[in-house]
Amino acid sequence: MTSIDRRFFLRAGLTAAGGALLSACSTSESTTFVQPGGAQVRATETARRPGRAREFRLLAREGQADLGGPTVNTWLYGERLPGRPIRVQAGEVVRARLVNRLPQETTVHWHGLALRNDADGVPGVTQPTIPAGGEHLYEFTAPHPGTYWFHPHHGTQLDRGLHAPLIVEDPDEPLAYDHEWVVVLDDWMDGVTGTPDEVLTELTAMAGMMGEGGHEGHGAMPMPTPTPSASAKWPHMMMNAESDLLGGDAGDVYYPHFLVNGRVADAPETFTAKPGARLRIRLINAGGDTAFRVALGGHRLTVTHADGFPVEPVETDALLLGMGERYDVLVTLKDGAFPLVALAEGKRGMARAVIRTTRSARAPRADVRPAELDGRLAGYDQLQPAQAVRLAARTPDRTITLKLTGTMAKYDWAINGRTYDPKVIEAIRSGERVRLSFVNQSLMWHPMHLHGHTFALAGSGLRKDTAIVLPGKTLHVDFDADNPGLWMIHCHNVYHAEAGMMSLLGYEA
Template sequence: MNRRHFLKTAVASLASTSLPRFAMAKTGDGTFQLEAVKGKGRLYGDEGGLSDLWLFNGQLPGPEIRVKRGEWVKIRFKNSLEEPTSVHWHGIRINNAMDGVSGLTQPAVQPGETFDYEFVVPDAGTYWYHAHHMSWNQVPRGLAGPLIVEEDEQTFESDTDITLALSDWRLDDNGVLDTASFGAMHDFSHAGRLGNWLTINGQNMPEIPVQKGRWHRLRLINMSASRILDLAPSRFGAQLIGLDGQVFDSPREVDGTIQLAPAQRMDLIMRPEGDGPVPFETMTGQPYTFANFTISKEANNDDLLRLPKANALPEPDLENARSFPLVMAGGAMGRMQSATKNGQELSMRELAQAGDFWAFNGQAGMGEKPFFSAKRGETIILESTNDTAFPHAIHLHGHHFRVLERNGKKLENPDWRDTFTTQRGETVKIAFVTDNPGKWLIHCHMLGHAASGMMDWFEVA
C-alpha cells in the first residue's frame, strides 16, 4: 500500500487486527522502506469521526518488522511530515549511532529527508520502534510499530504467534483524536497524557482469533504515551514467559495482576480449551473488557509446547559494581523547590515557566556532563528513589538490566528489563553491564515527563 492509495482510502489500514509483516516488503537490495506520513483513521470505530494521525507507511500501528536474531537490518527511513523526527528501536542493544535519539546520537531527520538505519539485532524477543523527536507529540499521534526478532529455531507457527499493540487515545465527544491538548502543562506536571479509549492494533473491542487446543504466543506491547495497564493473564488462561523481550526458563502463573507500563512488553502463552469468546481485560478497579479472544471449534490435543531459549546477556558483577543514586523529584504535589537547568539554579516557579516540572538528581533535563561515565564491561548499580506523587516508567537505552530490589527487599525473580516501573515513594535497585559504547539516554517513558525534565544521559567508553 503506497501513501497515495492510503490517503484515498483513509481507513483501509485499520480494518484488521492482523498486522502486515514487513519481512515480505523488502526491496531488491534487502532494505526496508519506512516512511512517516500524515493520514486519517477512525479510532472510535464506524460511529466516530476521522482522526488526524501520523503514521509509519500509512498504517496503525506501523508495519510489524520481523527479522532473525543476528541479522543485519537495513531500514531507509523517509520523513514526509512537516516537522523533524527520528526513529528509536526500543529495547535493542544497538550500535549507538543507530539508536535514533535526535540531538544525542543523530541529528533529527528534516522534512523530505531520509536516514539509513543499519544495525545487527543481537537478541531475540518482542521489541518496538517509535518516533524519538518530540515524542510526547509524535508517538500518541500514531508513530509507533512492533519490531519482532525471531529465535534461531521457530517455536510457534506464524498463525499462533500473535502481536498485540496496546494504545490509549484521548478522544473528544465526536470520537476524534484530541490534538488541541497535546503539550498541556497539566499533563506534563501530573500523570502524563492519559487517554479515554483503548485500542489493540488500531481497533477497539476487536475479535482476536485463536485455535482450540493449540499453544499461542501473545506478544503484548504498551505503546501508550503514559497509561499503565494492569492485566490479569490467569483470567484468560495465559501464563507469563517473558518481559521486555527476555524470555524465562519456564512459564509462570501470575497470581493477581501484573503491570504493563508505557514501552514495556510481556510475552504470554495460552492454550484455549473452551468455546469462547474469552474476554481480554484491563483491571481498572474492576475488569474492563477491551477485546475478545474468539476460539475455533477444532481441537488439537496433540500440540506440544516448545518454549524459546533465553538470550545470553552479560551478568552483572555485583561485588565489583559502582553505585549511583537516581532521585526522581518534581511534579504536582511534589516537594521539589528548585533544580539546576543548563547549569543555573532555578526555582520551581521559574522551571514551570520554562515548561520543566521534573528532575533527576536535582537536574531538569540533560546537562552537558553525563550522569555517569563508565568503562566498557563495568557493572553499574542504580539505586532509584521516586520522591514524587506519581508512578514513572524509567527506560535505559542500549542496555538491559536486572531488577534486584524493591523497597530494600530482594526480588525472587530479578528479571531482565529495559524499562522499570516505580511507584510513589518506592525505591528500586537495578544492575547492568556497560557493554555497549556510546552516549545513552535514560528517561521516563511517560513521554510528557521526559519532555519536561525527567531525562539524562550516560556514557560508556
C-alpha cells in the same frame, strides 16, 4: 556528572540541514566520551558478526486512522495503526530507511535493542533530527531475540500513531506453539480531544498557574476538582486516576479511547484459532501515560519473556504493563469466544480484543470485566530470569543514584532535581558492572527506560530495559557496560520525559 564543554558545541554546531547536534567529545573536566559513530562503536558492531541485511522502508506521514468507528487524523508509519511489524532473525541486520513526510522533524528509536549507538534515534545525542521532507537510513544488527518496538524520540510524537512492533525471531526457538499474536496496547486522544502537543501545553500551563507553596506546590490557586475524566477548563487532564498497584496516582492525561491493535473496545480485533491451539501472545504497551492490566477471560497465562528476555515460566491470571514494557505469554485456548481485556489501570476505561475458537460462540460483551483481572498478578517479585540470560554474580564497580523528582502541580519532572540537559552526562567505563539506583522521591510512579542495554533487577535478576519505580520506593538495577556510546535514561511517560525526566550515560573513551 560531567558536562560537554563549549568546544564541543562549536565543533558540532547546529546546521540548518541537520537540525540537531551530535554529542560526542570533550568535557570541562577533560573527559572524552565514545562518539556514537566512533571506532569503539564500530568494533562492537563487528563483534556481533552481522548476518544478512533485511531492507525496510518506513514512511512517516499524516493520514487518517479508522479506530473501528471513530476516524481520526493523526501521524502514522505507512497506512496502518499500529505500523506494520518489522520481523528479522537474531543476528540479521535491519536496514530501515525512514522517509519523513511529516510536517516537522522526527527520529526513530528502536526500543529495547542493544544496538549500535549511532542508530539509537536520540536527537542531538546520537543523530541530527530528520527534517520534514528528508530521509535517514538506520542500519544495525539485531543481536537478541525478543519482542521489541520502535517509535519517535522527538517531542510528544510517540503519543500519536507513530509506533510499530519489532520482532526478533530466535532461529533456535525453544518454545512450542501453534500461532503467534502481537498485541499493541495504546491510549488515544490524537484527533479526538486534541493533540499531544496541546496536552503538554496544558499540563505545563496549569503548573505555571499554581504558584509556590501548599500541598504538592499547589499554591494559592486550587488544583482542579478531581473528576473521573477531563473537565471543560482542563480538557486533557485526568485528576482522579488512582491505583493501589501504582502506589496512588495512576496518570496525568485523559484519553477518550484505549486501543488494542488500533481498535476501540466496541469494535475489537478478533483472533481466530481452533480449540486446544497453543497461542503465543506478544504484549506491547505503546501508551503515552497509561499502565494496562491485562487478562484473558477464562484462561491463565504462562509468562515466558519480559522485555524480550526469557524468564522461568510462571502461570498468572493477569499482568501489569507500564509504558514501554513488553511480556510474552503462552496460553492453551479453550472452546468458545473470550475477551482479551487491557484495563487502563486507575483510569476507568479498557481496551479489548476477542479470541474466538468456535464460530457459533456468543461474542463477549464490550463492557465485560474478566474475573482474572482481579486474580493473581505476576509482578517482578514472581519472575525469575532464565538461567541462560542471568547476569553472573558480581559486585557493582560503580553506582549511579538517579533521584526521580518533581510534582504534578509544578510539572517539574526531573532526575536529581535537574531537568534534561544534553551537556550533562554520567560517565561509565567499558567492562564495568554498573548499578543504577532509581530513588523515587515523587508521588507518582515512573516507568524508567535505559537505552542500549538490558539490566537485571537487583535481587531477582529479572532482565528488563523498562521497569516501574513506585512512588517513595527505590529500585536497584545492574547492567554490564558492554555497548559503548552515549545512552539515554528516561521516564517512559512521554509527558514526564518532555518535562525533563531524562538524563544521559556516556562511555569514557
